[in-house]
Amino acid sequence: LRVVTPKSSASCMDTNLPPAITMMADDNDTKSNTHKHLSRRATNKAKRKQEKAEKQRQALEVFLPDANNDNNSLVRNATSNTTSVGGKATRARLARENNNSTIANFHAVSNGYEWEQHRPQCGAPILSQILPQHVKIVEYLESKEQEIRIEGKGIHMKERMAVLVDCHGSMDTAYNVGAEHGNELCDFSRLNLLGNFSLTSLTSLAVPPKACSLSTIMHLDLSRNELWDITTDALEPLSATLVSLDISRNCFESLPESIGAMHELKELRATHNLLKPNALRLDVLTSDMKQLEVIDLRFNQKCGKRSLLELLQSTVGDKVEMKLTVTYPPPPPDPSTVNGDRVGASPAVRDAKLLRSQLEPWSTMALRRRLVADFGEELTGDGRGWAGSDISRGHVMDRLLSMYQEEADDKNSSRICNDENGRAVVYVSGASVEESIRVRVLHALKEFWATASLVGNRERPSICAENYMILCSPSMFESRSRNAAKAAAKLTKHKALWDLAFEAMNSVDPMYASQYTAVAVTHNFVGSPHIDKQNCGPFYGFAVGDFEEGTGNVFVECSARVIAAVNTKNRMAKVDGRFPHWVGPYDSKTDRYSLIYYRTDGEVEQIGPAVFDVPTACV
Numbered sequence: 001l002r003v004v005t006p007k008s009s010a011s012c013m014d015t016n017l018p019p020a021i022t023m024m025a026d027d028n029d030t031k032s033n034t035h036k037h038l039s040r041r042a043t044n045k046a047k048r049k050q051e052k053a054e055k056q057r058q059a060l061e062v063f064l065p066d067a068n069n070d071n072n073s074l075v076r077n078a079t080s081n082t083t084s085v086g087g088k089a090t091r092a093r094l095a096r097e098n099n100n101s102t103i104a105n106f107h108a109v110s111n112g113y114e115w116e117q118h119r120p121q122c123g124a125p126i127l128s129q130i131l132p133q134h135v136k137i138v139e140y141l142e143s144k145e146q147e148i149r150i151e152g153k154g155i156h157m158k159e160r161m162a163v164l165v166d167c168h169g170s171m172d173t174a175y176n177v178g179a180e181h182g183n184e185l186c187d188f189s190r191l192n193l194l195g196n197f198s199l200t201s202l203t204s205l206a207v208p209p210k211a212c213s214l215s216t217i218m219h220l221d222l223s224r225n226e227l228w229d230i231t232t233d234a235l236e237p238l239s240a241t242l243v244s245l246d247i248s249r250n251c252f253e254s255l256p257e258s259i260g261a262m263h264e265l266k267e268l269r270a271t272h273n274l275l276k277p278n279a280l281r282l283d284v285l286t287s288d289m290k291q292l293e294v295i296d297l298r299f300n301q302k303c304g305k306r307s308l309l310e311l312l313q314s315t316v317g318d319k320v321e322m323k324l325t326v327t328y329p330p331p332p333p334d335p336s337t338v339n340g341d342r343v344g345a346s347p348a349v350r351d352a353k354l355l356r357s358q359l360e361p362w363s364t365m366a367l368r369r370r371l372v373a374d375f376g377e378e379l380t381g382d383g384r385g386w387a388g389s390d391i392s393r394g395h396v397m398d399r400l401l402s403m404y405q406e407e408a409d410d411k412n413s414s415r416i417c418n419d420e421n422g423r424a425v426v427y428v429s430g431a432s433v434e435e436s437i438r439v440r441v442l443h444a445l446k447e448f449w450a451t452a453s454l455v456g457n458r459e460r461p462s463i464c465a466e467n468y469m470i471l472c473s474p475s476m477f478e479s480r481s482r483n484a485a486k487a488a489a490k491l492t493k494h495k496a497l498w499d500l501a502f503e504a505m506n507s508v509d510p511m512y513a514s515q516y517t518a519v520a521v522t523h524n525f526v527g528s529p530h531i532d533k534q535n536c537g538p539f540y541g542f543a544v545g546d547f548e549e550g551t552g553n554v555f556v557e558c559s560a561r562v563i564a565a566v567n568t569k570n571r572m573a574k575v576d577g578r579f580p581h582w583v584g585p586y587d588s589k590t591d592r593y594s595l596i597y598y599r600t601d602g603e604v605e606q607i608g609p610a611v612f613d614v615p616t617a618c619v
Helices: 019-063 089-100 134-153 180-186 199-205 232-238 255-261 306-316 356-357 366-372 394-406 435-450 482-493 495-508
Strands: 183-187 195-196 219-221 226-230 244-246 265-270 294-296 321-323 424-429 466-470 518-523 527-530 539-545 556-559 562-568 571-575 582-583 590-599
Touching: 089 226, 089 356, 134 394, 134 424, 134 495, 134 562, 183 244, 183 435, 199 232, 232 255, 265 518, 306 321, 321 571, 356 394, 435 495, 435 518, 435 539, 435 590, 466 482, 466 495, 495 518, 495 539, 495 571, 556 571
Parallel strands: 183 219, 195 226, 219 244, 244 265, 265 294, 294 321, 424 562
Antiparallel strands: 466 518, 518 590, 527 582, 539 571, 539 590, 556 562, 556 582
16 A cells, blocks of 8 residues: 655645555545546547537538539439328328318218228239239239139139228228117218218218117217217217227227217227327226226237236226237247248248248238138138138138148149249349449449448348448438438438449439439348338339349239249349339359339329339240
């Protein structure tokens, strides 16, 4: 131990302090120095972070609408700021923004075919709704599908079976609800009601032949519409009589406050909505509902945690049966199914050669539609309809795979060009890209991914690729958000690659070159069957590298029994990524670089064929 020497004559420290006190003084000095060091590190880190954010902000300012960017080469592909239709949640948000009325206008029936604009009928393009330039393509694909369908199912399946759907595109079932409840039921389902359901809606709709005086209504069915709220006055006349309320398959993000006044309510069904966990408010809504027996909140995607189910059950008590679809932690496989509801945590880990993996991207409802429309399976083995919510995805998938297997095992099949799963394969080649551009793109991508800071960069981990990075178009930088600033800084850093990618696309399709909103830059992308749910239209794929010609194709499902192998090596090929697609195998010792151009903003293009050139026969 050393003796601490006073720093000055004015110091009050005694030079003859005991050893223990001297040690404490040393510890205090050490702690003080450590705190100062940590403080300097924190200050420097904050300063660097602030400087980085400022650089990103400055990069973003170049692309903002009020900037003088008329001559900026990065803004060449800006698209119009048309909001996309997208999926159910997006359409609900747009409806809220565009509908200023607080009364549901049941005369303004929403477009019954709107869902078909963003979701194909499980791989079956509708000939009457496609563009004229795509007719020959669809006719070829459909003739191939029809030929195989008749061969496997018989002449009675010359045409697909009709599938009844609701305004959301969900498979529907025809049933006589009046037989169960008689005049006590007020059935407003399937009327395309849009917006806030009010007393005006209730009184104007509850006229013959619909039912029923308000005083006799015990069961109210508002399911399969596009409602997002119910005003307080709408349910007030029913507060003393209403026993069951069904608001399933609508656009509710929260349970309507008006439900809390239903003192006699025993059953509440709110399945297949857009409910959010923090907007359920069951503690408030159920405080005066002493007769409540069942609350069914199944199939609300954001309400899938087991912890939420436990919390809600404790809130409403043991006398109320709480139903919730638990997806996390993942439930154990259903022992009554072969492989459970799903296989693989993501497309990256699924074997793309397996039919199960290729069908996995489809929603359960799309698989149900396929069973009925393409395989003629109207009923389950025990006589139920496939649209029933109690029939799990695993059971639907098992039956569908067995139907495919039966056709693949048919020894009398005349098909000579099938894949491992018995589906017919047709071939499409993209448009050839100029050699000078190909050479420069290959050189640029090799240098790009050789950069130490980029190796192992996987911005889309659900896809199996050694490297995957996304560059966003300046047309997407219309806000001063942090994410926009980061994207702008990344685009500025890789401007040369962005410009080269634009040159390649512009040489093949100048129109699309002015529309795409992002480019995915990939290295050794393989397998990964998936659907690009955020895309507003088709994408373009362009691949270069030393992988062998005829390998590394983009495979895309065209219909239930037909898939296309699209050659993108040194070619720019157009594919609709809203159908399941994946990259075929190639020699792992070679390299496959690719640029994928796509659009996630603007108007949603009508879904037509999966490919955009007339395929050639099997080779």
